[in-house]
Amino acid sequence: MIIFDKNQITMNDIIHYFESIPSLHRALILAGGIAIFWLIESAIPFFKFQYNKWQHAGINIFFTITTIIVNFALAFILLKTADYVTKKEFGILNWLPKMNPIAFTVVGILLLDFIGAYLAHFTEHKVKLLWRFHLIHHSDTYIDTTSGNRHHPGESVIRFVFTTLGVLIVGSPMWMVFMYQTLSVVATQFTHANICLPKKIDKVMSYILVSPDMHKTHHHYKLPHTDSNYGNIFSIWDRIFGTFSYMERETIIYGVDTHMDPNENNKLVSLLKIPFQKTRSPQKE
Numbered sequence: 001m002i003i004f005d006k007n008q009i010t011m012n013d014i015i016h017y018f019e020s021i022p023s024l025h026r027a028l029i030l031a032g033g034i035a036i037f038w039l040i041e042s043a044i045p046f047f048k049f050q051y052n053k054w055q056h057a058g059i060n061i062f063f064t065i066t067t068i069i070v071n072f073a074l075a076f077i078l079l080k081t082a083d084y085v086t087k088k089e090f091g092i093l094n095w096l097p098k099m100n101p102i103a104f105t106v107v108g109i110l111l112l113d114f115i116g117a118y119l120a121h122f123t124e125h126k127v128k129l130l131w132r133f134h135l136i137h138h139s140d141t142y143i144d145t146t147s148g149n150r151h152h153p154g155e156s157v158i159r160f161v162f163t164t165l166g167v168l169i170v171g172s173p174m175w176m177v178f179m180y181q182t183l184s185v186v187a188t189q190f191t192h193a194n195i196c197l198p199k200k201i202d203k204v205m206s207y208i209l210v211s212p213d214m215h216k217t218h219h220h221y222k223l224p225h226t227d228s229n230y231g232n233i234f235s236i237w238d239r240i241f242g243t244f245s246y247m248e249r250e251t252i253i254y255g256v257d258t259h260m261d262p263n264e265n266n267k268l269v270s271l272l273k274i275p276f277q278k279t280r281s282p283q284k285e
């Protein structure tokens with residue numbers, strides 16, 4: 001009983017922190033995460049890319065900043081939605097029997113990951129109009145930690161809509177959204193970083209969480225791998241719904257077979273235009 005109470009206090013402290021997490025802390029987690037993985041991948045890179053790391057980072061950080069701006073500009077919608085579901089006791093979390101704070105948090109985070117991330121990502125791959133925007137994330141032929149938030153501003157809006165829908169359906173309070181987004185930022189930087197875990201550890205990890213090799217398989221330039229591993233933090237959704245795939249890391253080639261020109265994929269203006277251009281067929285090998 002004492003242990004349970006202790007946990008409860010700790011969990012409540014964590015909840016309290018996320019209820020009023022300062023924007024500065026969120027910015028520091030984002031920048032700090034990139035810095036740490038940048039140092040590791042510079043010291044022990046997995047792929048020895050022949051690229052200008054700073055120029056490549058410049059493009060991806062531009063897209064990270066536009067993502068932040070889009071989310072900041074629309075944040076009031078998310079706040080209002082979370083407020084609404086809490087007040088009206090709407091959404092799955094509110095319809096489930098009362099749970100202790102730890103169970104409530106775990107179930108909520110899992111549901112947000114499923115609806116707001118897995119289903120959103122799956123839809124982006126299946127609906128042609130949405131794929132046009134998500135394609136920019138896949139066009140990176142040098143995946144490193146900065147690739148994690150390489151999203152066309154149009155995609156940032158699309159993802160925002162899915163996140164809001166997720167909050168509505170799950171019925172999650174705002175602190176849980178902040179907690180999920182914080183975990184998601186670090187998870188994304190980790191799964192994109194140009195590092196390699198010992199193969200066994202990566203494999204074991206991929207039973208519950210998205211591992212680096214698992215997400216990098218998603219960045220392989222050819223189908224069917226591009227259309228697999230939609231998970232964001234947890235891999236269980238891919239395991240349950242049969243969308244899991246795993247490639248030997250040495251055989252992965254990053255990119256997307258319709259857009260393999262490195263000049264185009266490393267130029268900001270070209271990338272911004274891609275969603276509005278004619279559909280292309282896969283390039284011949």
Ligand SMILES: [Zn+2]
Nearest residue numbers: 121125134138
């Ligand atoms: Zn994708």
Ligand SMILES: [Zn+2]
Nearest residue numbers: 137148215219
């Ligand atoms: Zn990715």
